[in-house]
Amino acid sequence: MADEPAKKITDIGPPHYSEFLPPVVKENLGKWKDHEILTPGIMYHVAESGAKLHTVRVASPRILSVDRIRDICDLADKHCEGYLRFTSRNNVEFLVSDESKLQPLVDDLNKDPFFVIGGMGNGISNIVHTQGWVHCHSSATDASGIVKCVMDEVHEYFSETRLPGKIRIALACCLNMCGAVHCSDIAILGVHRRPPRIDDNLNKICEIPTTVSSCPTGAIRPATVDGKETVEVDEDACMSCANCYTVCPSMPLNDPLNDGISIWVGGKVSNARTEPKFSKLAIPFIPNNPPRWPEVTDAVKNIIKVYIDNAKKYERMGEMIERIGWPKFFDLTGIEFTKYHIDDFKHAGTTYKTSTHLRY
Amino acid sequence: MADEPAKKITDIGPPHYSEFLPPVVKENLGKWKDHEILTPGIMYHVAESGAKLHTVRVASPRILSVDRIRDICDLADKHCEGYLRFTSRNNVEFLVSDESKLQPLVDDLNKDPFFVIGGMGNGISNIVHTQGWVHCHSSATDASGIVKCVMDEVHEYFSETRLPGKIRIALACCLNMCGAVHCSDIAILGVHRRPPRIDDNLNKICEIPTTVSSCPTGAIRPATVDGKETVEVDEDACMSCANCYTVCPSMPLNDPLNDGISIWVGGKVSNARTEPKFSKLAIPFIPNNPPRWPEVTDAVKNIIKVYIDNAKKYERMGEMIERIGWPKFFDLTGIEFTKYHIDDFKHAGTTYKTSTHLRY
Amino acid sequence: MAEPKKYDTPLLDELEKGAFPSFVTEIKRMAARKPMAADLLGQLEKSYRDKIGYWKHGGLVGVMGYGGGVIGRYSAKADEFPEVSHFHTIRVNQPSGWFYNTEKLRLLCDIWDNHGSGLTNMHGSTGDIVFLGTRTEELEPIFSELTQGGWDLGGSGSCMRTPSCCVGPGRCEWALYDTLAVTYQLTMDFQDEMHRPPFPYKFKFKMAGCPNDCVASIARADMSIIGTWRDAIQVDAAALKSEYIDKGTDIQSDVVEMCPTRCMKFDGETLDIDNANCTKCMHCINVLHHALAPGKDRGACILVGSKAPIVEGALLSSVIVPFVKLDTPKEGEDPYPELMELIEKMWDFWGENGKNRERIGEMIQRIGLGNFLEEIEVDPIPEMIVHPRTNPYIFFEEYFEDDDEAETE
Amino acid sequence: MAEPKKYDTPLLDELEKGAFPSFVTEIKRMAARKPMAADLLGQLEKSYRDKIGYWKHGGLVGVMGYGGGVIGRYSAKADEFPEVSHFHTIRVNQPSGWFYNTEKLRLLCDIWDNHGSGLTNMHGSTGDIVFLGTRTEELEPIFSELTQGGWDLGGSGSCMRTPSCCVGPGRCEWALYDTLAVTYQLTMDFQDEMHRPPFPYKFKFKMAGCPNDCVASIARADMSIIGTWRDAIQVDAAALKSEYIDKGTDIQSDVVEMCPTRCMKFDGETLDIDNANCTKCMHCINVLHHALAPGKDRGACILVGSKAPIVEGALLSSVIVPFVKLDTPKEGEDPYPELMELIEKMWDFWGENGKNRERIGEMIQRIGLGNFLEEIEVDPIPEMIVHPRTNPYIFFEEYFEDDDEAETE
Ligand code: SRM
Ligand code: SRM
Ligand code: SRM
Ligand code: SRM
Ligand code: SF4
Ligand code: SF4
Ligand code: SF4
Ligand code: SF4
Ligand code: SF4
Numbered sequence A, B: 001m002a003d004e005p006a007k008k009i010t011d012i013g014p015p016h017y018s019e020f021l022p023p024v025v026k027e028n029l030g031k032w033k034d035h036e037i038l039t040p041g042i043m044y045h046v047a048e049s050g051a052k053l054h055t056v057r058v059a060s061p062r063i064l065s066v067d068r069i070r071d072i073c074d075l076a077d078k079h080c081e082g083y084l085r086f087t088s089r090n091n092v093e094f095l096v097s098d099e100s101k102l103q104p105l106v107d108d109l110n111k112d113p114f115f116v117i118g119g120m121g122n123g124i125s126n127i128v129h130t131q132g133w134v135h136c137h138s139s140a141t142d143a144s145g146i147v148k149c150v151m152d153e154v155h156e157y158f159s160e161t162r163l164p165g166k167i168r169i170a171l172a173c174c175l176n177m178c179g180a181v182h183c184s185d186i187a188i189l190g191v192h193r194r195p196p197r198i199d200d201n202l203n204k205i206c207e208i209p210t211t212v213s214s215c216p217t218g219a220i221r222p223a224t225v226d227g228k229e230t231v232e233v234d235e236d237a238c239m240s241c242a243n244c245y246t247v248c249p250s251m252p253l254n255d256p257l258n259d260g261i262s263i264w265v266g267g268k269v270s271n272a273r274t275e276p277k278f279s280k281l282a283i284p285f286i287p288n289n290p291p292r293w294p295e296v297t298d299a300v301k302n303i304i305k306v307y308i309d310n311a312k313k314y315e316r317m318g319e320m321i322e323r324i325g326w327p328k329f330f331d332l333t334g335i336e337f338t339k340y341h342i343d344d345f346k347h348a349g350t351t352y353k354t355s356t357h358l359r360y
Numbered sequence C, D: 001m002a003e004p005k006k007y008d009t010p011l012l013d014e015l016e017k018g019a020f021p022s023f024v025t026e027i028k029r030m031a032a033r034k035p036m037a038a039d040l041l042g043q044l045e046k047s048y049r050d051k052i053g054y055w056k057h058g059g060l061v062g063v064m065g066y067g068g069g070v071i072g073r074y075s076a077k078a079d080e081f082p083e084v085s086h087f088h089t090i091r092v093n094q095p096s097g098w099f100y101n102t103e104k105l106r107l108l109c110d111i112w113d114n115h116g117s118g119l120t121n122m123h124g125s126t127g128d129i130v131f132l133g134t135r136t137e138e139l140e141p142i143f144s145e146l147t148q149g150g151w152d153l154g155g156s157g158s159c160m161r162t163p164s165c166c167v168g169p170g171r172c173e174w175a176l177y178d179t180l181a182v183t184y185q186l187t188m189d190f191q192d193e194m195h196r197p198p199f200p201y202k203f204k205f206k207m208a209g210c211p212n213d214c215v216a217s218i219a220r221a222d223m224s225i226i227g228t229w230r231d232a233i234q235v236d237a238a239a240l241k242s243e244y245i246d247k248g249t250d251i252q253s254d255v256v257e258m259c260p261t262r263c264m265k266f267d268g269e270t271l272d273i274d275n276a277n278c279t280k281c282m283h284c285i286n287v288l289h290h291a292l293a294p295g296k297d298r299g300a301c302i303l304v305g306s307k308a309p310i311v312e313g314a315l316l317s318s319v320i321v322p323f324v325k326l327d328t329p330k331e332g333e334d335p336y337p338e339l340m341e342l343i344e345k346m347w348d349f350w351g352e353n354g355k356n357r358e359r360i361g362e363m364i365q366r367i368g369l370g371n372f373l374e375e376i377e378v379d380p381i382p383e384m385i386v387h388p389r390t391n392p393y394i395f396f397e398e399y400f401e402d403d404d405e406a407e408t409e
């Protein structure tokens, strides 16, 4: 393995962040006073001392080549004394200490169509997402591809048009939900719809007791097929969660015909106004339709339109829906309400309507 | 058994109610227009036709002797053409069709201290309650006795002083909750605190498998003691619900030292303003202290006082608490908050505070 | 009959003090001439002293041909209090809305005076007239006298329990359907279900005329039928002015700000209601009742499944039918056809699929509302839920096979 | 090095159209000179055609002495795309707040250009710099170059995962504690826990400077540390007038009516805040930021237990400590003593009682918050719950024995 075990350095942690703070930040650390968003992608912060820091935010596909990062570094060297940061939604932020360099930076960015300025304030920022077919064994759909398609369709809300409030979109390519889509205004979630298949060689790869006990619904039973120890799945009791596949590679759920997308709405994480909320099911299943997933982008645009037409200023998606009521949401979007929308998991009972507070 | 099986009449149901409606009601059935509560125990309803019906409501201990019912009948004959009704909270209502008989009825009622006029509008009406030591094998406390003690202490809100809104009190003498105390502004609930004891002769009286499976927490196991088949209880896993006792008389939980009262607050059933709500635990345990249960009446009065001092007009107990917050409720009442208040049953997780919306 | 025994009851005597009418007074009144009531007093005093009840588990007692209506009860201290060795209760089905005339009420008193302790509950929590305390051998005579007098028993055990309702059209301007009639209809249509246990467990109906729910139906009925309306609240502007505005009612804070959907506006003169967003909570009508009234398109919301906590936790009823017309049937019409069909379907499915001692609400919790709806052939609609599921655990019922393009189940 | 292979990618080419920057462009850029990136492109095109991913379950790969930081990945179509037969990712611990200078960033690029696909995620969902795709034999060289350059790996497996935080004091006026410093402190204090799996399952920290929670900590961190304050909101009346009132902001509808506790009043001139009822939601401050600011008594609320749904359903973090001071430690002071003590106690208890693959939040759901608090010696307070229990199923821990008056456990 390593040639020089003697010199091995471990547990040093990341570099201390102070190394990466522009001088104006270092001087005013924790002493910011106010900010102003000038355009959907440009803002400045002003410190108690009066010092100002401008930020220019540009979109990123999150998958960045080292060459692109070097391009970005070139721009940061030219206009930002070499300082930049990334955001929690994976955008790039150029930190401009010298206000006179703001316009030149923007001009340079505008020269390269890769750089789209935006993502601030009440609009749609980048989509938090995951690996998909680019890297993960578990995915029911691709991640980066759908993100690209959706952002192409809604980019005006990234860089120009403002909305009543923020719409935070997230995508995860399987129920593990690495994108934490469970609390998003709009969540795009890859789902399997078909119970796992059992590979012939299961007994060689997987521990049968572990596999059986991995199933939250108890759908997996030990079985013997052709003299080999294996498992069998009670398909009626299987909800295609793929937890068995996580512990046992011989139970793949991936299936071109039956994998696809579900759409969830109305979650949020900020404490602003209302408490954080989970996303709720809007559309149980849309088949995968690469490369441009038109049904998914249409569904997202439809929901955004209903939001624009109905939300009050500052209201998030979930807040709007709670105000107008879920029946109205389904009515306005034209999304079909089905049995699948009715919870049947652990706390299902707490989601039944136990009052006569109804609109007619 | 019956001497005359031939004549046996069955399945005739109750008399048709129309027989019992005063003529003014019959004529105006379903055509009432408005009402006015004149005093906490006297109101009239006026029909579209202009006809009026006065109602005088008097308290009842619910346990009524036939002699008392006959007294009531005498008064109804004298002033109400023989018509009366009872309410869903067990009060007696004299239905006065002839307005000129209203004052004479009231005068007659005032002569007998048994008759307390009141219970209407925003006050405290009678306490819905159950059997207790008067009739039920399951009770952890008496019912009628505590009801009497509490009503004695709060009767001014029955017959005189008005409150911001209604306070509905209910009592049940065990977790079966025949009084449906689970949705009351103030609920008084008898609780066992000690796991069941196992009678020697259990094997003769109870089916062991049924007994074992009756336990919701799986605390009961089959066992053999002195050569006899019986059961044993894992006391750490027992929450003293008495479901085992319901199916097996040889597992009594009743215990003078450990039976007592818990107090619950903030439930409601009406849809007015907010949706119906369950009552929530305020005080986990108060020992039985007959005949006057002073700790219970004090606890109830304390809660009522906090309600009076803090509720907005029309606000029910639970609505007030939701507005001011549970921490404030515990603070104002001085009730100790304990581990027992934190849910640990099925949907416990949904009661944890998942936001930073806190008052300091 | 033996002379009633006299007991010293220093503890119970304390409960004759105070302003509220006393149940002890009632027991004593009967104890003066009835040995059973006297022994009840004695045993109860002992309970008060010892802080424990002295009743044994009930046995199977009843009247011939009925599987319910009587709760057997025996004293655990029968040696000390022999007159309450048997102390059964009888549930007599009350009339709709608890309306009485004195004649029929006196008849009940006479029967009970002759055959029992003379003590009653007016009424039991379910709604019955409860006759408190008699001996097994008195059951048939009581039953026979009751039925001859036009009365019948209520429910107990795994039966339909005695339906009950609010006063409704009998005296209330807010009765949005005829609770008295529906209650009577259900009671009569299902006499067999009330008297001979056909179900996995008890089944209760409670009928409330409007969302105020004066009979607490949403909390304690397997089927809660609650009146409501679909159109605009009726506003009498003149009365609003004369009765409230002119008299200084603070309509803004007492009404507008308490409306759950804040769908009202008040400018000091007109009350403007956005009826499409009104959730029919009744609050504004309750407060401004001289001026406001429910709309004219009236009916009921049907909710299912409430119960006390034993053993899976308390439940409130939840919406199954957001709105159904319950107009009084005309001559020759079948009464309440949608309601009756729903009841039959629910009972059929519960009868076959409910576990022993499993209420219908518990069964729905177990199998899921979606599956239940499918079985009783009711379409799922968003009115039935607070919000759609938050978890991704969907049981997809169909998927494509590799070799075909058709979905399979 | 072999020449990168050229693939026809008609489907992926479609994803270079449109306004938003394309990941395909990035892959192609590397594919032009890197065979691994080229084969990734080829395999991905195949996935797009076949609508399925072609990656196998990861195996156990890593760097010596570490139990995490690398996710093993192998192609299921290695015959067709040999250059991605290995395609492991490396998680590099990002700096607090994702701040960089170009020098250190170029260093990362150089290391990765030399030893991997040249493709990255800036950043992974947990917060790491993700190096996408390399071979097993490159792991040690990469690691060694990284550490020599001052970088280290992040977490994976049953470790503490890489802590992350919002920009906080680095650029935000609402940072109510120093998220950058706390993140760095936790990362450094728990290097061992990050690199050598000590836990039943993963443990994530996320630090947000205020209740806006720009790092989504409440939804996806086993411990969510969210800044808040205890005293009155600071109001600059002059700025309120000049920046908002005079400019026509509708303070009543945009702010007052959106306050969750409606604890504000606005009469057209003064904004009156009932701070005792303010629940620190940030909304009014967000909207009126030129005039309003959080109070001066600042600290954080600690919440525990959020996670994605697998397998017991998604959880949000819930309050364990309503307020704790997190002032920057002075020279010689122990940093954040209450926080550190809490972490130790929680980890100790979870370490002993958590089941395999059971997150701390799931354990709390299983054993109950009350029991958990008792074990970690934190007093239960009503701030931790939405409301007290509604069910009567209390496990009383002590009762009186018949023969004694003392309570036993
Ligand atoms: C840069 C970033 C923090 C970071 O460390 O990277 C950030 C920065 C700011 N956020 Fe944020 N937020 C950032 C992610 C978030 C997130 C997390 C997420 O989206 O996953 C949230 C929670 C979203 C949710 O609730 O689902 C978030 C909820 C807010 C809110 C509350 C909005 C609301 O009404 O619910 C505010 C207040 C506001 O916008 O007025 C806010 C306000 C701000 C301000 C104005 C704070 C300030 O004074 O500097 C910052 C810039 C404005 C802007 O609009 O972008 N930030 N902000 C993140 C930018 C992500 C991006 O590239 O778009
Ligand atoms: C007589 C009775 C119905 C019956 O069939 O017996 C009845 C009768 C009336 N109720 Fe009721 N309610 C009756 C039990 C209830 C119950 C059930 C209960 O208490 O168990 C409730 C639900 C309580 C709850 O939510 O927990 C109930 C919730 C209401 C409400 C809603 C109050 C609220 O703000 O939540 C109103 C409206 C109001 O008071 O303005 C109301 C209003 C009325 C009115 C004013 C309706 C009318 O116009 O006639 C009636 C007389 C006024 C009064 O204050 O008593 N009634 N009312 C019941 C009298 C019980 C008693 O003796 O005190
Ligand atoms: C008499 C009455 C209480 C009263 O004082 O009013 C009563 C008394 C008993 N109830 Fe009840 N229940 C009575 C109304 C209720 C109600 C309220 C209601 O019906 O509106 C409830 C709550 C609502 C519900 O149905 O959930 C109620 C929930 C229970 C339960 C719990 C059932 C459950 O599924 O949760 C039990 C336990 C059982 O059935 O084994 C129970 C069992 C009992 C038994 C039969 C005791 C037993 O374990 O066998 C009690 C007999 C007592 C006795 O010796 O007289 N009783 N019971 C009520 C019936 C009188 C009547 O017919 O009018
Ligand atoms: C790379 C990353 C997604 C991304 O594209 O950004 C990722 C990728 C994987 N996650 Fe994740 N998770 C990533 C952040 C998350 C997050 C978000 C977060 O940390 O804020 C979550 C939701 C929050 C949470 O922790 O609950 C998340 C919840 C999961 C779960 C579900 C865990 C649970 O307890 O519910 C699994 C399943 C498991 O651990 O077996 C999982 C498992 C996985 C595995 C290791 C697949 C597996 O079953 O073994 C994925 C490897 C993919 C690959 O081939 O690269 N990943 N994972 C993220 C880590 C990058 C980084 O270090 O920065
Ligand atoms: S969400 Fe699922 S498929 Fe996507 S990266 Fe995470 S574990 Fe892999
Ligand atoms: S996919 Fe989930 S529910 Fe289906 S068998 Fe596997 S573990 Fe069980
Ligand atoms: S609440 Fe319990 S003790 Fe009281 S009457 Fe009902 S079953 Fe009996
Ligand atoms: S009282 Fe309840 S929890 Fe305890 S053993 Fe009996 S059935 Fe089980
Ligand atoms: S429920 Fe409605 S209709 Fe029935 S009595 Fe109460 S207020 Fe009147």
Ligand code: SF4
Pocket (backbone or CB within 6 Å): B273, C258, C259, C260, C261, C262, C263, C264, C273, C277, C278, C279, C280, C281, C282, C283, C284, C285
């Ligand atoms: S009935 Fe209730 S919801 Fe409808 S307008 Fe009146 S107060 Fe509002």
Ligand code: SF4
Pocket (backbone or CB within 6 Å): D166, D167, D168, D172, D173, D174, D175, D176, D208, D209, D210, D211, D212, D213, D214, D215
């Ligand atoms: S969480 Fe608060 S402190 Fe941190 S960046 Fe967002 S607004 Fe600023």
Ligand code: SF4
Pocket (backbone or CB within 6 Å): A273, D258, D259, D260, D261, D262, D263, D264, D273, D277, D278, D279, D280, D281, D282, D283, D284, D285
């Ligand atoms: S911070 Fe939120 S709760 Fe506090 S006053 Fe402002 S809007 Fe209201």
